[in-house]
Amino acid sequence: MKIVLLLSVYFSLLVFVSCYGGNGYDPLENALKIQRSKRLASTQVSTKDLTTEDSYSPVYVGRQDGLKDFDKISALPGQPAGTDFDQYSGYVTVDPNHGKALFYYFTGSPANSSTNPLVLWLNGGPGCSSFGNGAMMELGPFRVNADSVTLSRNKYAWNNVANVLFLESPAGVGFSYSNTSSDYITDDVQTAKDSYTFLINWLERFPEYKSRDFYITGESYAGHYVPQLAQLILQNNKITNQTVINLKGIALGNAYVDDETENTGMYDYFWTHAIISDEIHEGIISNCNFTEAGTITDACNNYQSQAFDAKSNIYFYDIYAPLCSQFSNSTPSISEFDPCTENYIAAYLNTPAVQQALHAKPVQWESCNHFIGENWQNMPFSVLPVIKDLMVSGISVWIYSGDTDGRVPVTTTKYSIDKLQTVVKTPWYPWMYDGEVGGYVEEYQNLTFVTIRGAGHFVPSSIRPRVQPIHESSSQPVYRPQMYSQSQPGYETSPPQPGYRPQMYPQSPPFYYNQQPLPQLPTNFDAFDTQYTQLPTTQMPTFDPYEPG
Numbered sequence: 001m002k003i004v005l006l007l008s009v010y011f012s013l014l015v016f017v018s019c020y021g022g023n024g025y026d027p028l029e030n031a032l033k034i035q036r037s038k039r040l041a042s043t044q045v046s047t048k049d050l051t052t053e054d055s056y057s058p059v060y061v062g063r064q065d066g067l068k069d070f071d072k073i074s075a076l077p078g079q080p081a082g083t084d085f086d087q088y089s090g091y092v093t094v095d096p097n098h099g100k101a102l103f104y105y106f107t108g109s110p111a112n113s114s115t116n117p118l119v120l121w122l123n124g125g126p127g128c129s130s131f132g133n134g135a136m137m138e139l140g141p142f143r144v145n146a147d148s149v150t151l152s153r154n155k156y157a158w159n160n161v162a163n164v165l166f167l168e169s170p171a172g173v174g175f176s177y178s179n180t181s182s183d184y185i186t187d188d189v190q191t192a193k194d195s196y197t198f199l200i201n202w203l204e205r206f207p208e209y210k211s212r213d214f215y216i217t218g219e220s221y222a223g224h225y226v227p228q229l230a231q232l233i234l235q236n237n238k239i240t241n242q243t244v245i246n247l248k249g250i251a252l253g254n255a256y257v258d259d260e261t262e263n264t265g266m267y268d269y270f271w272t273h274a275i276i277s278d279e280i281h282e283g284i285i286s287n288c289n290f291t292e293a294g295t296i297t298d299a300c301n302n303y304q305s306q307a308f309d310a311k312s313n314i315y316f317y318d319i320y321a322p323l324c325s326q327f328s329n330s331t332p333s334i335s336e337f338d339p340c341t342e343n344y345i346a347a348y349l350n351t352p353a354v355q356q357a358l359h360a361k362p363v364q365w366e367s368c369n370h371f372i373g374e375n376w377q378n379m380p381f382s383v384l385p386v387i388k389d390l391m392v393s394g395i396s397v398w399i400y401s402g403d404t405d406g407r408v409p410v411t412t413t414k415y416s417i418d419k420l421q422t423v424v425k426t427p428w429y430p431w432m433y434d435g436e437v438g439g440y441v442e443e444y445q446n447l448t449f450v451t452i453r454g455a456g457h458f459v460p461s462s463i464r465p466r467v468q469p470i471h472e473s474s475s476q477p478v479y480r481p482q483m484y485s486q487s488q489p490g491y492e493t494s495p496p497q498p499g500y501r502p503q504m505y506p507q508s509p510p511f512y513y514n515q516q517p518l519p520q521l522p523t524n525f526d527a528f529d530t531q532y533t534q535l536p537t538t539q540m541p542t543f544d545p546y547e548p549g
């Protein structure tokens with residue numbers, strides 16, 4: 001059992017463009033708004049999940065001979081010298097009749113590639129690129145420098161410990177495409193099926209990975225993709241006469257898994273992080289019913305709009321991070337996540353020589369495809385039932401959360417886990433990085449919850465120590481955080497309380513809400529200032545951080 005924790009470099013801020021999650025550009029919110037209005041317009045609530053499929057027919061498998069060699073990347077333009085791992089990228093046809101092909105980027109490990117597990121990474125959106133966002137901004141081996149021409153090595157890349165496969169999914173995202181444009185109007189079920197067909201074909205192209213331990217990881221809207229694909233794999237594994245995929249576990253980061261908790265957790269997070277006023281929060285609590293059967297009233301919508309207005313122009317995906325702006329040319333103060341990174345990546349990936357080196361079709365590459373997200377069909381209200389199935393199946397299930405994300409915040413994740421009603425196995429304890437608390441862990445039955453302190457939505461790109469999935473021996477579960485050394489004072493974990501089940505959701509309002517009127521601020525500020533400045537320093541309260549209270 002081990003965990004690898006990572007620090008990151010930062011880039012200086014140069015240009016202004018709205019970025020993924022930056023001002024005015026929020027792919028998940030756009031998609032959710034449309035889904036929620038559709039849900040209001042129809043009495044039919046769709047929670048179709050993939051288990052309803054009872055028959056199996058073999059998936060399309062194309063000829064793969066020679067394609068692996070063709071896909072080998074000799075070098076990416078601008079890559080640093082001394083690149084000591086294999087890179088491949090190219091297309092896998094998943095539907096020859098439609099001309100539908102998914103693009104992947106694969107990075108082997110520099111060491112132990114032949115024994116390290118295979119990890120699939122998926123970004124969300126829906127409609128956002130796993131290559132541009134996942135590989136180039138988060139966990140891949142390279143970062144695009146601010147010149148948009150050269151790359152630098154990400155020393156905390158996940159391929160240090162796993163062979164990592166980035167899939168641009170569904171067709172229409174990033175470099176993936178279909179010759180049948182109606183394929184761009186798609187949904188969760190089709191996305192899972194195509195990803196499955198992709199994997200079966202990719203494993204024919206790279207047969208050495210056929211029986212390798214396999215993990216599926218992803219973030220945000222991949223909170224739908226990852227469990228659904230895992231469920232489809234487990235289901236097909238039982239009946240297929242094609243490749244049985246050796247699925248060992250999944251990990252979901254800041255994941256959208258349930259629409260009710262997405263709403264309740266987000267507004268509670270806004271309120272407890274001083275982003276919205278008490279009045280707006282109370283307005284939401286008393287006017288909104290975010291359950292699947294609940295009706296969203298005009299009053300509720302009005303308070304939600306007020307919340308978004310009140311939030312104003314902050315980097316919603318990492319609430320303390322600086323914005324990408326031409327005016328902010330100084331060192332970022334709190335977080336070193338650079339929200340301009342997206343711009344460097346877009347420029348780099350739209351360079352013809354880069355597209356050629358990647359064996360990509362020449363296209364205008366985009367970080368997220370708005371059309372896909374806005375035309376998404378059939379988004380289940382919750383995938384918690386799917387996650388529940390996976391927990392029972394025996395694979396390892398990890399849910400992690402960067403705790404400065406406002407988009408799918410840690411409160412949302414905690415409420416979702418409450419709704420799963422699993423019991424605590426090992427109570428809350430800190431995990432440590434370099435002598436500091438990196439975050440916290442709570443181990444539930446069949447589920448591990450991990451926070452990453454100070455990380456935003458894009459956990460693998462944030463400054464704070466980061467978690468990456470590691471496997472040590474195939475008989476051990478992966479993604480196991482190390483226990484903090486019990487010998488160090490102050491951090492003893494409390495004795496396990498088997499059977500404890502959190503009760504905070506949905507029986508009681510998520511947080512205590514003080515109904516008392518707020519104390520009035522002094523209206524005469526001159527008097528206030530005088531009063532304040534006249535306080536003799538000897539009477540200033542002394543602050544002892546070690547004193548309880």
Ligand SMILES: *[C@@H]1O[C@H](CO)[C@@H](O)[C@H](O)[C@H]1NC(C)=O
Nearest residue numbers: 093095096098099100101179
């Ligand atoms: C899509 O159409 C182009 C042009 O006809 C063709 O070259 C390509 O192979 C097709 N893609 C797939 C996946 O069949």
Ligand SMILES: *[C@@H]1O[C@H](CO)[C@@H](O)[C@H](O)[C@H]1NC(C)=O
Nearest residue numbers: 109110111112113115160161
């Ligand atoms: C490779 O595997 C060996 C044997 O398990 C291990 O000692 C070594 O640390 C690994 N190297 C890396 C870079 O993970």
Ligand SMILES: *[C@@H]1O[C@H](CO)[C@@H](O)[C@H](O)[C@H]1NC(C)=O
Nearest residue numbers: 056057058059240241242243
């Ligand atoms: C798998 O089963 C299908 C029929 O369901 C058959 O057509 C196909 O040839 C089989 N494939 C293999 C590899 O045995």
Ligand SMILES: *[C@@H]1O[C@H](CO)[C@@H](O)[C@H](O)[C@H]1NC(C)=O
Nearest residue numbers: 288289290291292293294295
């Ligand atoms: C939300 O609405 C549903 C369906 O009308 C209802 O059953 C439930 O009690 C409501 N919840 C609250 C907290 O009002």
Ligand SMILES: *[C@@H]1O[C@H](CO)[C@@H](O)[C@H](O)[C@H]1NC(C)=O
Nearest residue numbers: 391392393394422423445446
């Ligand atoms: C955990 O997994 C076991 C074995 O698969 C199952 O019996 C149990 O119900 C699961 N518990 C939860 C809370 O998912």
